[in-house]
Amino acid sequence: MNIIELRGITKKFxxxxxxxxxxxxxPQGSIYGFIGPxxxxxxxxxxxxxxxxxPDSGQIFLFGSEHYGARMENxxxxxxxxxxxxxxxxxxxxxxxxxxxxxxxxAHEIDYWLKKMDLSAWAEKRAETLSKGMSxxxxxxxxxxxxxxxxxxxxxxxxxxPVNAEVIRTAVLELxxxxxxxxxxxxxxxxxxxxCDYIFxxxxxxxxxxxxxxxxxxAYGADTIRIHSEKGMEALAGIPGIAAVNDFGQMQEIRMxxxxxxxxxxxxxxxxxxxxxxxxxxxxxxxxxxxxxRPVKSEEYA
Amino acid sequence: MRKIFILARREYRTAxxxxxxxxxxxxxxxxxxxxxxxxxxxxxxxxxxxxxxxVIDHSGIMSDYLLQAVEERNKTEIFNxxxxxxxxxxxRLEIIPADTEDLQQLRIGLSERVRSKQIHAFIxxxxxxxxxxxxxxxxxxxxxxxxxxVDEVRDWFSxxxxxxxxxxxxxxxxxxxETMKDLxxxxxxxxxxxxxxxxxxxxxxDARQISIGDxxxxxxxxxxxxxxxxxxxxxxxxxxxMEEKMNRIAEVLLxxxxxxxxMMGKILGGIAVSLTASAVYVAGGIITARQLDxxxxxxxxxxxxxxxxxxxxxxxxxxxxxxxxxxxNDNKDASALQFPAMIPVILPLFVMMPVIQEPLSSFSTGLSxxxxxxxxxxxxxxxxxxxxxxxxxxxxxxxxxxxxxLSVWAGGRIFRTCILLQGQKPKLVNLVRYVVRG
Numbered sequence: 001m002n003i004i005e006l007r008g009i010t011k012k013f014x015x016x017x018x019x020x021x022x023x024x025x026x027p028q029g030s031i032y033g034f035i036g037p038x039x040x041x042x043x044x045x046x047x048x049x050x051x052x053x054x055p056d057s058g059q060i061f062l063f064g065s066e067h068y069g070a071r072m073e074n075x076x077x078x079x080x081x082x083x084x085x086x087x088x089x090x091x092x093x094x095x096x097x098x099x100x101x102x103x104x105x106x107a108h109e110i111d112y113w114l115k116k117m118d119l120s121a122w123a124e125k126r127a128e129t130l131s132k133g134m135s136x137x138x139x140x141x142x143x144x145x146x147x148x149x150x151x152x153x154x155x156x157x158x159x160x161x162p163v164n165a166e167v168i169r170t171a172v173l174e175l176x177x178x179x180x181x182x183x184x185x186x187x188x189x190x191x192x193x194x195x196c197d198y199i200f201x202x203x204x205x206x207x208x209x210x211x212x213x214x215x216x217x218x219a220y221g222a223d224t225i226r227i228h229s230e231k232g233m234e235a236l237a238g239i240p241g242i243a244a245v246n247d248f249g250q251m252q253e254i255r256m257x258x259x260x261x262x263x264x265x266x267x268x269x270x271x272x273x274x275x276x277x278x279x280x281x282x283x284x285x286x287x288x289x290x291x292x293x294r295p296v297k298s299e300e301y302a
Numbered sequence: 303m304r305k306i307f308i309l310a311r312r313e314y315r316t317a318x319x320x321x322x323x324x325x326x327x328x329x330x331x332x333x334x335x336x337x338x339x340x341x342x343x344x345x346x347x348x349x350x351x352x353x354x355x356x357v358i359d360h361s362g363i364m365s366d367y368l369l370q371a372v373e374e375r376n377k378t379e380i381f382n383x384x385x386x387x388x389x390x391x392x393x394r395l396e397i398i399p400a401d402t403e404d405l406q407q408l409r410i411g412l413s414e415r416v417r418s419k420q421i422h423a424f425i426x427x428x429x430x431x432x433x434x435x436x437x438x439x440x441x442x443x444x445x446x447x448x449x450x451x452v453d454e455v456r457d458w459f460s461x462x463x464x465x466x467x468x469x470x471x472x473x474x475x476x477x478x479x480e481t482m483k484d485l486x487x488x489x490x491x492x493x494x495x496x497x498x499x500x501x502x503x504x505x506x507x508d509a510r511q512i513s514i515g516d517x518x519x520x521x522x523x524x525x526x527x528x529x530x531x532x533x534x535x536x537x538x539x540x541x542x543x544m545e546e547k548m549n550r551i552a553e554v555l556l557x558x559x560x561x562x563x564x565m566m567g568k569i570l571g572g573i574a575v576s577l578t579a580s581a582v583y584v585a586g587g588i589i590t591a592r593q594l595d596x597x598x599x600x601x602x603x604x605x606x607x608x609x610x611x612x613x614x615x616x617x618x619x620x621x622x623x624x625x626x627x628x629x630x631n632d633n634k635d636a637s638a639l640q641f642p643a644m645i646p647v648i649l650p651l652f653v654m655m656p657v658i659q660e661p662l663s664s665f666s667t668g669l670s671x672x673x674x675x676x677x678x679x680x681x682x683x684x685x686x687x688x689x690x691x692x693x694x695x696x697x698x699x700x701x702x703x704x705x706x707x708l709s710v711w712a713g714g715r716i717f718r719t720c721i722l723l724q725g726q727k728p729k730l731v732n733l734v735r736y737v738v739r740g
Contacts, residue, residue, distance in 0.1 A: 077557030083550035
């Protein structure tokens with residue numbers, strides 16, 4: 001069963017198309033990653049799912065029925081830009097959000113999540129005394145305090161240090177195991193690759209990728225070479241069959257032209273420098289993202 | 303509805319727990335009644351230092367009489383026998399011979415003595431005070447002092463001076479003492495209310511004396527109380543909503559509530575705060591009035607109207623303020639909008655006096671039927687001792703109800719559009735467009 005079904009939704013702002021004829025199915029129990037450059041339409045799509053914005057055309061189905069009017073129960077939403085009532089105490093704040101969401105066993109849930117997020121000692125402190133990382137964890141708890149069936153997280157990891165990001169990641173996976181469906185948008189491609197069952201990419205309002213990570217990578221094929229050599233970038237200039245190169249300093253990632261011969265490229269490089277690593281692979285999600293979002297620059301190399 | 307209550311409860315708790323609310327609850331009546339209390343306390347604090355007064359008597363008929371009158375006063379009027387203490391200052395009179403060559407020089411000299419505090423004042427009595435002639439200057443009595451407009455000494459001297467003149471004139475007419483008293487007895491027209499008959503018991507309730515307090519002060523206080531309540535709860539919604547929009551609290555809440563619930567929760571919280579504060583003020587007012595034996599001044603029949611109109615006024619103004627707040631992006635936007643948005647609340651204050659004087663005039667009736675002004679002006683008319691036909695407050699209430707629903711509807715549409723909209727200036731054209739398009 002699909003928890004969310006978007007059928008040809010379009011949203012314009014002052015004549016500019018923010019989301020164009022978008023259709024998407026989010027299966028129950030999955031983690032769906034929304035990726036795309038800034039301003040591509042991720043947040044607009046999420047706001048339409050949340051019924052905060054209304055689509056100009058198209059239909060939205062949530063939990064199998066058409067989404068019209070307020071339907072907020074069983075949905076937890078963490079917006080990209082988020083604030084809290086700073087003067088409220090942490091526990092009171094979570095109670096407030098829990099009550100708004102009609103949560104059950106709130107006292108128990110609040111204790112459970114505060115402990116899990118290592119915030120128990122701050123329960124009676126005002127929200128304004130929390131550090132940025134702690135505030136973000138508190139906002140996350142407020143979002144999921146009623147254990148909603150659908151959780152929508154807009155950039156949940158932005159600004160978090162690796163330790164806190166890991167805490168949130170673990171919590172998200174726990175919620176998925178308990179049956180929740182999770183959508184999150186992110187710029188962190190590693191996190192998306194690690195966590196997501198499905199990836200959806202939107203670019204300039206249009207859907208450009210949608211499917212499992214494997215199916216997306218398969219569509220691009222094994223067209224990527226990761227290489228480590230003594231001369232680095234210098235050794236790659238002018239070798240036929242190379243469409244673009246991403247230089248990571250210690251390593252270069254080569255995108256081959258369609259139909260190019262791997263062996264010819266390798267022998268061309270070996271003739272110029274000593275190669276210590278050579279690996280033919282599918283492109284990373286990061287690379288796919290950049291290819292779509294920055295097509296012109298990549299082609300400049302050739 | 304449940305969510306609106308949860309939001310309202312949070313707003314209410316946050317508001318009433320602040321120091322500013324508690325201090326405001328105590329200080330506002332203190333400021334309002336402060337000058338009255340200070341006046342009441344200070345009016346008994348009389349300056350008891352001896353007052354020396356010089357008199358230049360050109361008429362020749364006053365000096366002796368005034369000396370006697372002052373002496374009599376010092377004996378009988380300045381001591382409170384019950385308390386056994388002096389309550390008024392002693393007056394000392396100094397008669398200055400009027401047969402001087404240079405009168406102006408005499409006046410200058412006496413003025414200097416007043417300035418150097420040797421004497422309190424000097425009085426110059428014209429020569430023709432008994433029978434004023436064509437030259438008005440000769441029948442004047444001039445009182446020279448540093449603060450002669452507000453001066454108890456001047457007030458007191460008016461009596462013996464006029465008594466003496468009257469006495470001499472009566473003597474000339476050969477009238478007796480008794481007929482003289484009748485001649486000058488002035489009878490006021492007492493202002494009374496109307497006689498009422500209790501419909502249930504048939505008891506007749508006598509007409510009550512109507513004071514300036516009933517006519518002006520009570521209506522003023524009631525309407526000002528409503529104004530204060532609107533200032534306390536509805537007006538701050540503009541900045542509160544703007545801040546929640548800027549602090550990104552709004553979008554978090556919109557994950558759980560609809561924009562309409564969000565707006566109404568804030569307004570309902572404001573109403574609860576106002577009801578709390580006004581209940582304290584009204585109860586305090588009633589208790590104080592009863593303590594001061596002025597309980598009959600309280601218009602109990604108007605109090606239900608006060609609460610009904612106050613609640614509707616807060617919803618009406620509050621929804622507008624919340625909508626405008628949602629359209630603002632910073633404090634500059636908010637402060638630019640605050641004053642124009644307050645005009646409908648402030649304007650009725652300017653027409654209070656003409657409405658109190660003529661509550662039944664077409665001007666008063668017409669303005670009080672204009673929905674944005676109805677809560678304050680209809681209440682003002684109802685609070686006066688004049689009977690307002692019942693259909694008027696009822697029709698006014700219906701108008702306010704319709705206008706409030708419209709205001710909430712339009713405010714809700716603006717709020718829904720603007721609460722997440724960044725960077726758009728709150729221009730009137732845009733706001734109207736949001737209302738029309740939704």
